[in-house]
Amino acid sequence: MSVTTSRLTRAFILLITLSLVLAVAADAHASAFWLVVVVLAAALKTRIVLARYLGLDAAPAALTGFFAVTFLVLALVAGSILVFPTPQQPLRAENHSSSQH
Amino acid sequence: MQYQTQNIAKTYWLGALLIFAVQVSFGLVGGLIYIAPNLLPVEYFPFNMVRMIHTNALIVWLLLGFFGAAYYLIPEESEREIWSPKLAYVQFAIFFLGGLSAVVGYLFHIYADNARSYLEQPVWIKLGIIVAALIFLLNISMTVLQGRKTAITNVLLLGLWGIAIFFLFSLYNPANTSEDKMFWWYVVHLWVEGTWELVMASVLAFLMLKITGVDREVIEKWLYIIIATALFSGILGTGHHYYWIGAPGYWQWIGSIFSSLEVVPFFGMMIFCFAMVWKGRRDHPNKAAMIWSLGCSVLAFFGAGVWGFLHTLHGINFYTHGTQVTAAHGHLAFYGAYVCLNLAIMTYAFPYLFNRAPYNQVLNIASFWITSAGVVFMTVSLTFAGALGTHLERVQGMSYMDAQDQIGLFYLLRFGGGVVTVLGALLFISSLLLMPRTKTVVTGAIPAAAE
Amino acid sequence: MNAATTQTADAPAEWGPLSALPGHPLMWVLIASELAVFGLALLGYAGARAQNPLAFALEQDSLNRLAGVANTALLLTSGYFAARANQAAHAGDATRTRLWLAAASALGLGFLVVKGFEYAGEFAAGHDIDSSPFFTLYFLVTGFHALHVVLGLIILGIVGRLATKTAVETGTAFWHMVDLIWLVVFPVFYLMR
Ligand code: HEM
Ligand code: HEM
Ligand SMILES: [Fe+2]
Numbered sequence: 001m002s003v004t005t006s007r008l009t010r011a012f013i014l015l016i017t018l019s020l021v022l023a024v025a026a027d028a029h030a031s032a033f034w035l036v037v038v039v040l041a042a043a044l045k046t047r048i049v050l051a052r053y054l055g056l057d058a059a060p061a062a063l064t065g066f067f068a069v070t071f072l073v074l075a076l077v078a079g080s081i082l083v084f085p086t087p088q089q090p091l092r093a094e095n096h097s098s099s100q101h
Numbered sequence: 102m103q104y105q106t107q108n109i110a111k112t113y114w115l116g117a118l119l120i121f122a123v124q125v126s127f128g129l130v131g132g133l134i135y136i137a138p139n140l141l142p143v144e145y146f147p148f149n150m151v152r153m154i155h156t157n158a159l160i161v162w163l164l165l166g167f168f169g170a171a172y173y174l175i176p177e178e179s180e181r182e183i184w185s186p187k188l189a190y191v192q193f194a195i196f197f198l199g200g201l202s203a204v205v206g207y208l209f210h211i212y213a214d215n216a217r218s219y220l221e222q223p224v225w226i227k228l229g230i231i232v233a234a235l236i237f238l239l240n241i242s243m244t245v246l247q248g249r250k251t252a253i254t255n256v257l258l259l260g261l262w263g264i265a266i267f268f269l270f271s272l273y274n275p276a277n278t279s280e281d282k283m284f285w286w287y288v289v290h291l292w293v294e295g296t297w298e299l300v301m302a303s304v305l306a307f308l309m310l311k312i313t314g315v316d317r318e319v320i321e322k323w324l325y326i327i328i329a330t331a332l333f334s335g336i337l338g339t340g341h342h343y344y345w346i347g348a349p350g351y352w353q354w355i356g357s358i359f360s361s362l363e364v365v366p367f368f369g370m371m372i373f374c375f376a377m378v379w380k381g382r383r384d385h386p387n388k389a390a391m392i393w394s395l396g397c398s399v400l401a402f403f404g405a406g407v408w409g410f411l412h413t414l415h416g417i418n419f420y421t422h423g424t425q426v427t428a429a430h431g432h433l434a435f436y437g438a439y440v441c442l443n444l445a446i447m448t449y450a451f452p453y454l455f456n457r458a459p460y461n462q463v464l465n466i467a468s469f470w471i472t473s474a475g476v477v478f479m480t481v482s483l484t485f486a487g488a489l490g491t492h493l494e495r496v497q498g499m500s501y502m503d504a505q506d507q508i509g510l511f512y513l514l515r516f517g518g519g520v521v522t523v524l525g526a527l528l529f530i531s532s533l534l535l536m537p538r539t540k541t542v543v544t545g546a547i548p549a550a551a552e
Numbered sequence: 553m554n555a556a557t558t559q560t561a562d563a564p565a566e567w568g569p570l571s572a573l574p575g576h577p578l579m580w581v582l583i584a585s586e587l588a589v590f591g592l593a594l595l596g597y598a599g600a601r602a603q604n605p606l607a608f609a610l611e612q613d614s615l616n617r618l619a620g621v622a623n624t625a626l627l628l629t630s631g632y633f634a635a636r637a638n639q640a641a642h643a644g645d646a647t648r649t650r651l652w653l654a655a656a657s658a659l660g661l662g663f664l665v666v667k668g669f670e671y672a673g674e675f676a677a678g679h680d681i682d683s684s685p686f687f688t689l690y691f692l693v694t695g696f697h698a699l700h701v702v703l704g705l706i707i708l709g710i711v712g713r714l715a716t717k718t719a720v721e722t723g724t725a726f727w728h729m730v731d732l733i734w735l736v737v738f739p740v741f742y743l744m745r
Contacts, residue, residue: 012628058574081605084602355692
């Protein structure tokens with residue numbers, strides 16, 4: 001357990017910031033660009049949690065391995081969305097009526 | 102042999118070998134009926150009865166083998182004699198006679214009221230089995246509790262308790278067909294993909310400890326990882342039998358995901374065995390036992406892991422459910438994981454039990470290759486039969502019997518593989534029983550445990 | 553051979569590559585297994601979505617994204633507290649360990665409350681685990697994750713009682729894993745389209 005408090009706190013702040021980026025990115029119009037932003041921000045968050053929260057900084061091989069898994073899953077899902085995009089034409093109006101915000 | 106009561110294993114294993122011979126012979130009869138339905142008089146050899154003897158005898162002798170393995174290895178691990186040898190023999194008598202009379206009953210067409218594959222024993226025999234199981238658990242638990250506790254005995258005990266507990270589900274026969282199927286799987290699946298796996302892992306660990314001489318600490322860690330992944334995947338993996346029996350649709354996801362991970366412990370056991378043999382410093386004279394152990398881990402990985410995964414995703418199982426693909430998997434999985442396991446520990450232990458240096462090694466090793474080749478050949482034939490049959494019947498829509506006609510060739514091949522299997526099995530049995538006259542004093546050759 | 557071999561676990565060197573990881577090595581076997589399960593489920597989601605992207609997009613749009621963002625913040629903050637608890641445990645300060653763990657658990661509970669409101673809304677809108685491929689996967693995966701939150705709370709409670717270094721390290725590792733999984737589950741179900 002080598003992570004100091006200040007490193008931990010910085011990790012936490014970065015995580016929250018990235019979450020905001022994610023939220024904004026997701027609310028923006030759905031597009032390949034924002035999809036990539038979402039994936040990168042989410043992947044970066046998993047890396048921070050693995051390295052700082054879980055302390056894998058001390059075990060670089062495990063950090064690489066576990067991060068590869070989370071990144072691969074995110075990337076594969078995103079890839080499949082790019083290959084099978086949501087059809088744009090029908091029902092666009094309803095699509096925008098989501099009301100939670 | 103270091104402890105007198107290890108002798109109990111002899112009785113169990115001789116009984117097991119006898120039923121093994123019966124089991125494969127009836128398999129052969131079943132295979133014959135497939136290719137020449139009118140050759141044998143159907144009054145005496147109806148297929149359902151032949152099949153039932155084949156599969157029930159399989160379960161009975163494998164369990165007898167496990168009991169034998171427990172009686173053999175627990176004294177060595179616990180460093181003390183079995184608590185009550187007398188009870189052990191009483192248990193054998195109940196179990197063996199119960200199993201035998203069930204088979205004889207089938208021959209005279211006395212079947213159980215609630216017949217479910219593998220569990221077709223009449224109720225009174227089931228109760229006998231439970232009594233025998235209770236005696237067994239009492240006996241080994243007392244031995245283990247009073248003796249040295251090792252990871253191997255802990256896991257073995259957990260597995261054996263689990264086997265007995267899940268067998269209780271066989272007593273409950275709900276009227277609702279979906280529920281009935283579920284409870285059946287609670288026995289069958291949670292046995293072979295749960296509790297039996299624990300037995301397999303611990304017996305393999307014991308064999309590796311003895312044969313390779315790798316440190317116990319290292320072997321224990323592997324054992325823990327293997328059983329952790331087995332239980333993690335195997336329990337919810339039951340979902341792969343829920344796809345089409347009336348359970349809610351989300352089980353298709355649960356079953357597919359968790360059962361895919363069931364490959365992991367089988368893969369782990371294979372890597373474990375090879376890593377231990379690779380690392381091992383000891384040159385154990387019983388090469389045959391080592392080959393059976395390694396073969397067990399490899400064929401279990403292919404039979405359970407690869408052939409299981411082949412049809413475990415619900416999108417694929419939708420087509421292959423209940424075809425010869427299932428039978429192909431059933432054969433290689435049972436053979437690799439549990440038949441080979443039993444034959445491995447017997448091969449290892451017989452020389453000690455009969456106080457001889459390892460004997461008939463060439464014959465025994467030959468029987469490994471012949472039997473395994475036979476089973477693999479049967480598996481491959483059935484896989485072709487299953488894949489082709491699935492395509493003709495379920496993709497192209499051909500009627501069942503027309504499709505069967507088209508795959509007849511593969512049933513012929515399966516029978517050929519079956520003949521080889523039976524020959525291999527008989528060769529194995531003779532390699533164990535036909536001992537050289539001279540009792541070699543092997544005390545010096547018994548490698549002390551590496552700890 | 554002596555009694556030491558029968559007590560498992562604590563001798564670090566024998567676990568090979570697992571020895572380098574914080575907490576009990578078997579926890580890492582569990583973490584890897586859980587990641588595999590959720591990973592496969594999310595790949596399954598991608599496959600199911602590919603067969604009907606439009607239906608998935610519409611139903612995905614009906615999720616409460618704000619609640620999802622709030623829950624992400626709750627878990628990340630909770631994870632931070634858990635990491636502080638771990639530091640306190642390493643410093644041998646049992647009281648502060650327990651305080652941090654209690655704070656972490658409170659936020660975990662908050663996560664469940666938010667999730668509960670979300671589910672209530674979705675049920676009210678007529679969705680359930682059998683209503684469509686999207687919602688089957690959504691309820692399965694998030695429900696399974698929520699069960700892990702519950703289990704994590706129990707584990708935090710137990711290691712809080714013990715408050716030893718290894719126990720807290722192991723328990724918080726589980727908690728961080730729950731956090732980690734949410735960081736992958738959340739974008740896939742709520743954001744990626
Ligand atoms: C040693 C372990 C195993 C043994 C002995 C075994 C044996 C069997 C047997 C005998 C059946 C046929 C049951 C019946 O319907 O009568 C069966 C079915 C099945 N097994 Fe296994 N199995 C093992 C492990 C596995 C594993 C690891 C998987 C998945 C990866 C798997 C997947 C399946 C599936 C999907 C079925 C259902 C087939 C169908 O729908 O017809 N099995 N197994
Ligand atoms: C040690 C070797 C063997 C093992 C472990 C074994 C195991 C099994 C199992 C588990 C089943 C049930 C399969 C299912 O429900 O899908 C089965 C059925 C069967 N086995 Fe074997 N068996 C062995 C040897 C043989 C041999 C040598 C033959 C000879 C050809 C054979 C022929 C059959 C037949 C015909 C069935 C019935 C299949 C059906 O119902 O369509 N088996 N066996
Ligand atoms: Fe199964």
